[in-house]
Amino acid sequence: MSEATAGVADLDWRSRLAALPPGALALRIAVAVVVGFVAVWVSYKAYGDPRQFVIVGLNGLTLAGLYFVVASGFTLIFGLMRVVNMAHGSLYMLAGFFALELQTKLTGGEATSAFGSSEAGLGDWIIPLVVACLAVGVIGLVMQQVFLRWNQGQDLRQALITIAISIIIADQTLAHFGGIAESLAAPDSFPESVHLPFSDLTYPFFRIFVLLVAIALGLCLWAMIQRTRFGMIVRAGVDDRQMVSALGINIQLVFAAAFFLGATLAGLGGVLGGTMISVDKANDTQYLLISLIVVIIGGMGSLAGAAIGALALGLVDSFGDVYLPAGYTNYSILLIFGLLVLVLAVRPLGLFGRPA
Amino acid sequence: MNRSALTPERALWWGPALVLTLILVIAPLLFSDFYLSQVLTKALWLGIAAASLIFLAAYVGMVSLGQVALYGIAGFTMANLVEADGGSPIAWNPWLATLVGILAAVGAGLFFGAIASRSYGIYFLMITLAIAVLTYYFFGQVTQFSGFGGVNSVERPAIVSNPVTDPVNLFYIALLTSAAVYAFVRYLARTPFGLALQGVRDDPSRMRALGYNVPLLRMLAFGLGALIAAFAGIISVWWNTRISPGSIDLTRTIDVLVIAVIGGLFRLEGAWVGAFAFAALDNWTRGLDVVGQRFNTVIGVIFLVIVLLSPGGLMGIWQSITDFLGRRLAGKPPARPSAGARASDSPQPS
Numbered sequence: 001m002s003e004a005t006a007g008v009a010d011l012d013w014r015s016r017l018a019a020l021p022p023g024a025l026a027l028r029i030a031v032a033v034v035v036g037f038v039a040v041w042v043s044y045k046a047y048g049d050p051r052q053f054v055i056v057g058l059n060g061l062t063l064a065g066l067y068f069v070v071a072s073g074f075t076l077i078f079g080l081m082r083v084v085n086m087a088h089g090s091l092y093m094l095a096g097f098f099a100l101e102l103q104t105k106l107t108g109g110e111a112t113s114a115f116g117s118s119e120a121g122l123g124d125w126i127i128p129l130v131v132a133c134l135a136v137g138v139i140g141l142v143m144q145q146v147f148l149r150w151n152q153g154q155d156l157r158q159a160l161i162t163i164a165i166s167i168i169i170a171d172q173t174l175a176h177f178g179g180i181a182e183s184l185a186a187p188d189s190f191p192e193s194v195h196l197p198f199s200d201l202t203y204p205f206f207r208i209f210v211l212l213v214a215i216a217l218g219l220c221l222w223a224m225i226q227r228t229r230f231g232m233i234v235r236a237g238v239d240d241r242q243m244v245s246a247l248g249i250n251i252q253l254v255f256a257a258a259f260f261l262g263a264t265l266a267g268l269g270g271v272l273g274g275t276m277i278s279v280d281k282a283n284d285t286q287y288l289l290i291s292l293i294v295v296i297i298g299g300m301g302s303l304a305g306a307a308i309g310a311l312a313l314g315l316v317d318s319f320g321d322v323y324l325p326a327g328y329t330n331y332s333i334l335l336i337f338g339l340l341v342l343v344l345a346v347r348p349l350g351l352f353g354r355p356a
Numbered sequence: 357m358n359r360s361a362l363t364p365e366r367a368l369w370w371g372p373a374l375v376l377t378l379i380l381v382i383a384p385l386l387f388s389d390f391y392l393s394q395v396l397t398k399a400l401w402l403g404i405a406a407a408s409l410i411f412l413a414a415y416v417g418m419v420s421l422g423q424v425a426l427y428g429i430a431g432f433t434m435a436n437l438v439e440a441d442g443g444s445p446i447a448w449n450p451w452l453a454t455l456v457g458i459l460a461a462v463g464a465g466l467f468f469g470a471i472a473s474r475s476y477g478i479y480f481l482m483i484t485l486a487i488a489v490l491t492y493y494f495f496g497q498v499t500q501f502s503g504f505g506g507v508n509s510v511e512r513p514a515i516v517s518n519p520v521t522d523p524v525n526l527f528y529i530a531l532l533t534s535a536a537v538y539a540f541v542r543y544l545a546r547t548p549f550g551l552a553l554q555g556v557r558d559d560p561s562r563m564r565a566l567g568y569n570v571p572l573l574r575m576l577a578f579g580l581g582a583l584i585a586a587f588a589g590i591i592s593v594w595w596n597t598r599i600s601p602g603s604i605d606l607t608r609t610i611d612v613l614v615i616a617v618i619g620g621l622f623r624l625e626g627a628w629v630g631a632f633a634f635a636a637l638d639n640w641t642r643g644l645d646v647v648g649q650r651f652n653t654v655i656g657v658i659f660l661v662i663v664l665l666s667p668g669g670l671m672g673i674w675q676s677i678t679d680f681l682g683r684r685l686a687g688k689p690p691a692r693p694s695a696g697a698r699a700s701d702s703p704q705p706s
Contacts, residue, residue: 155478159478160659168656171651175650285489288606300479348475349475
């Protein structure tokens, strides 16, 4: 299908549509019908209860922010090194447990309730955040240097190695931290909730904060990749690794830095998610799945794709739980599956994906 | 190399295989009921699950992590259709439910295959993994079919008997199914369809140029993989007498991958070799104080070592040993890399 459209890319959309084989055309029509139906249904529900729409929409956006933070690290590592880091969810989970442990030590175990009044000072949240991110970044770096570096280019083998590491991390986490789900306490200097403008609605402040962090992070990463020397090397490395090293650039150093950064982003996600939702031993599966879906939808290695993918997943996740007909809300997982099917049916490489 | 000649290498290969097969056939006489059920029968159905993965990886070049989800679909469908605690209230004949379960898994396999078959290599792995985890969450959430408690006390056909007090029947069912799956895949590899699949594995663009519908072939192969996985799913439900989302979670998905890699991802026999190693190790470490609770760490480390040091797995190690010994016995220099009849039906990754 992509071959069919590639040759006629210069034509306008009408002729491009006509040039499609009948099967692909029917597929596109089916996709359009599904998307149209979803849009009508959401508008109908939103008209019925606009306040619910705002809250659920914000839930979706803030979830999308968290998903973007996690998936941006995953897609960064893949884009540059073609490594699918199956331990990404494990790094997310580890950061949450590290931060929780440290916060409990700092506050003497007084501040572990997420909802209600928080006893943690700003430092009791910031210090665990920084330490957990760095610790997880270093674990990622060691993983890359010890196990992945000398298997460059063997993507299946590298994926298997990271799977093995994720098994070990999951089991050791269970052994050391136990299986009880807990939340990190947000700093007490943060307000608990904010009033939304033009309404009498309130919304948890920390979730808005996560969304703002995600937007800032997205802009920083974009600026770094587009404007700095490091970003230029990364972009060149994505296109042609050998040429970059032939130009005298130490690509191994760039790889190490990118892996450290990617793992740190998993850690940042883990601490933000651990404060916003909870720290749980099931986080590794959950956030591996989220990273996978976000980059499958958005296209591997693309930052914009990760943003779009995170947005789509966050909104589907949040609206699916509420907007399905009563009695069927537990089928919401099928909507995520449907999202995956829709995107892959039209674009097998994801929305922003390019062939390797 | 002449196919029928009995070279020392062939003798070293077929001798142990025959002895092992013989041991399996008379296993109920040799082993205790506990060992027969907990290690051998378990290894046989885990082996069938791993064989569905190895079939796809070795013959079609599709390393799938969706096989456990597919066996879960077969198992859950069957468990919901017969009399059981939890799940739907339908109570069909167990054989009919088994058939419908297998068909459901094949249907799901064809559908998943249609979604994923245009993606290759690591993308394919990721998409199948995403599908697998979504399937796990689906059965966890949808209480009409399962919920996290799962479906318990699943009714079985009379011939399966009680797998704890009378494990012999289920052992032979698993053994015969394993043999049938093995023979089927080896036969399939020689048919025009099987050769086309191997062509797709080696060079999809050339196959497309030759006029083959590559996505369709890959989709059909995935459906066949689902059929094999479905057998494993049905036997696992009979063996456990229950199925829950925990039976198809990420750990279990990875277990089957670990089994395939330990056995040898590109040798069909490796499925059962790896499964036996896995089940025996599981059984053995349970008795040890130090590692009893930390079985997954042990498995993770073994998996890591195998992936790092011997990508061919146990079968790869055995192959090197037989090649070396065979050449010694035949008086040839040991340096030449192995080639010949075996290489054509059991490819190594290039």
